[in-house]
Structures are given as C-alpha cells and as structure tokens.
Amino acid sequence: MKLISWNVNGLRAVVKKNFYEDIKQIDADIISLQETKLQEGQIEMELPDYYQxxxxxxxxxxxxxxxxxxxxxxxxxxxxxxxxxxxxxRLLTLEFDTFYLVNCYTPNAQVELKRLDFRLDWENHFREYLADLDKEKPVVLCGDLNVAHENIDLKNWKTNRKNPGFSDQEREAFTQLLDSGFIDTYRYFYPDKEGAYSWWSYRFNARKNNAGWRIDYFCVSKQLENKLQSADILSTVLGSDHCPVELIIDVE
Incomplete structure (x- = not known):
C-alpha cells in the first residue's frame, strides 16, 4: 500500500497548479493533506477514485x-x-481493517515560542491518544508534525536552536513519541542521510539552495516494523512550500 502525506499550504491554491497531475502520477492508495485552509463547501475535488x-x-x-x-x-x-x-x-483518524491512519497537523510553537505551552500540552495528550489507539490496532501516523528532530533534519541547525520547530522542548516531545513505541520511517531506512528536507521557506531562495527542514513524517507503531517496505521524500513535487512524503507498507 502506498501512502503520501502533504502539507499543501492552501488547497485551493495548489489545485490551480499541478496538483491533479502530481496526484495521478504518484497514484497513492491514501493521500493525507494538511493546512487545507478552507471550510466545508469551498472546494469540490475531482478525485472520483477516492473517498474524501x-x-x-x-x-x-x-x-x-x-x-x-x-x-x-x-x-x-x-x-x-x-x-x-x-x-x-488538526486531526483525522481513519480506522481500517488492520490499522489506524492518523493524519496530523501539529500546532506551531510560533515566533518567540509564544504558543509553546499549548504545543507541549497538545503533545502530551496526543501521545496518550496514540497509545490508546495502538492498544487496539497498529497506528500509521502522518503529517506536518512541525519539528525537526535532530541536527541532521535541518540545514542551519546551529542558528535555530531556540526557534519554533527546533526548540529543545519540541524535539524532546518527539523523542518521547518515538520512545513510546513509534518508528520514524524515513530515518529507519536512511539513518544518516543529510540534505533530506520536506519544507523550505519561501524566502532567500531556500528551496533552490536546499536550505530546508524535515518536518513532515510517517511514524508507525513498532509492531508494523516488519511491514515497512520503503519511505521517500518527493522533493521534486512543487506547488507548496512543503513537498509530499511517502510510505510504502504491507498492511493490506
């Protein structure tokens, strides 16, 4: 089964670009989007093969x-x-026969970490929520989790130590998630790969220079480890300041 996750940073804007062609070429079984930025009835998706x-x-x-x-x-x-x-x-949970899919857009801690307390409170409750699901069925978590976990996960880590998405507190929260029984699937396959990013600022030619952050993830329950087949970052897909991330897993 092929799954993708993509922060589209405004779905109405992305569909005016190359969205449908990209989705057709990727041909995923499940597509999870974040930051759609719309209300019910504001868009009609032309995806006849998919439940929405x-x-x-x-x-x-x-x-x-x-x-x-x-x-x-x-x-x-x-x-x-x-x-x-x-x-x-920020959250959608779909139950399938053999697993739960959880699509998450984690709150940003914001400039000067002014929303950090809210973010960390979210993290604690979300970790409990995932643990409860995992007791019933294995979990596939995907989305923009708004954190670069390790130094390797962003270009300019030295100058971002106290910035949102790379604060010690947010990184520790992600460590706690993994320690609670989850696998960061991209690092499972590529533990030492550098320059692998999923988000680039629109400023300073960041994408052209690959000065990015890896903040979009597929994380799975450890009980799914032997089902993992591949993970990828589809950095050539444009349309948003994020690119899609991909997981292929045998959960059918």
Missing amino acids: YWNYAEKKGYSGVAVFTKIKPISVKTGMGIAEFDTEG
Missing part, C-alpha cells in the same frame, strides 16, 4: 486536514475529543 474525509478549523482560512482514500474506512473521527484542541481542524 475532512476536518475543518472553526477559524476561516486556517489549518484543516483531509484524507482521500481508495479504501473505504470502517470509521472516521475528527479531533481527539478534547475541546481546546479540536476547534482547529
């Missing part, structure tokens, strides 16, 4: 996630059942 599921933020033009899947899920849940987190459209 959405979670919208209450705030217009903000956040939002979607999953398009060729395989109909058993059940679909928006949010994690905690009111303070569930108004921002």
Whole structure:
C-alpha cells in the first residue's frame, strides 16, 4: 500500500497548479493533506477514485486536514475529543481493517515560542491518544508534525536552536513519541542521510539552495516494523512550500 502525506499550504491554491497531475502520477492508495485552509463547501475535488474525509478549523482560512482514500474506512473521527484542541481542524483518524491512519497537523510553537505551552500540552495528550489507539490496532501516523528532530533534519541547525520547530522542548516531545513505541520511517531506512528536507521557506531562495527542514513524517507503531517496505521524500513535487512524503507498507 502506498501512502503520501502533504502539507499543501492552501488547497485551493495548489489545485490551480499541478496538483491533479502530481496526484495521478504518484497514484497513492491514501493521500493525507494538511493546512487545507478552507471550510466545508469551498472546494469540490475531482478525485472520483477516492473517498474524501475532512476536518475543518472553526477559524476561516486556517489549518484543516483531509484524507482521500481508495479504501473505504470502517470509521472516521475528527479531533481527539478534547475541546481546546479540536476547534482547529488538526486531526483525522481513519480506522481500517488492520490499522489506524492518523493524519496530523501539529500546532506551531510560533515566533518567540509564544504558543509553546499549548504545543507541549497538545503533545502530551496526543501521545496518550496514540497509545490508546495502538492498544487496539497498529497506528500509521502522518503529517506536518512541525519539528525537526535532530541536527541532521535541518540545514542551519546551529542558528535555530531556540526557534519554533527546533526548540529543545519540541524535539524532546518527539523523542518521547518515538520512545513510546513509534518508528520514524524515513530515518529507519536512511539513518544518516543529510540534505533530506520536506519544507523550505519561501524566502532567500531556500528551496533552490536546499536550505530546508524535515518536518513532515510517517511514524508507525513498532509492531508494523516488519511491514515497512520503503519511505521517500518527493522533493521534486512543487506547488507548496512543503513537498509530499511517502510510505510504502504491507498492511493490506
């Protein structure tokens, strides 16, 4: 099964570019999007082969996630059942026969880490949420998790130590997630690969110079380790400041 995850940074803008051609060429079984930035009824997707599921933020033009899947899920849940987190459209959980798919757009800690407390509170509750799911079925977590875990995961790590997405607290939260029983699938296959990024600032020719961050992930329950086949970062796919990330896994 081929899965992709992509922060599109505004779905209405991306579909005006090469989105449908890219999706057709990738030909994934499940497509998870983050930062769709729209409300219900604001777009009609031309994806006849896919079931479509959405979670919208209450705030217009903000956040939002979607999953398009060729395989109909058993059940679909928006949010994690905690009111303070569930108004921002950051989470979709799809239950399939042999696993849960969790599509996540993690809150950004923001400039000067002014939203760090909210972010860390999210992390703690989200880790518990995933652990509860994992007791029932293995979990495939994907999305923009808004953290570069190790120095190798961003170009200019020395100058970003206290910046959002690379603070010690956020990195530690990701370490705790992995320690709770999850695998960072890209690093599973490429533990030492440098220059592998999924997001580039629109400023300073960052993408042209590959001055990026790896903040988009597929993480899976350790019980799925023997099902992993490959992981990739599709850095040639344009249309957003993020590129899609891919996982191929035998969970059918």
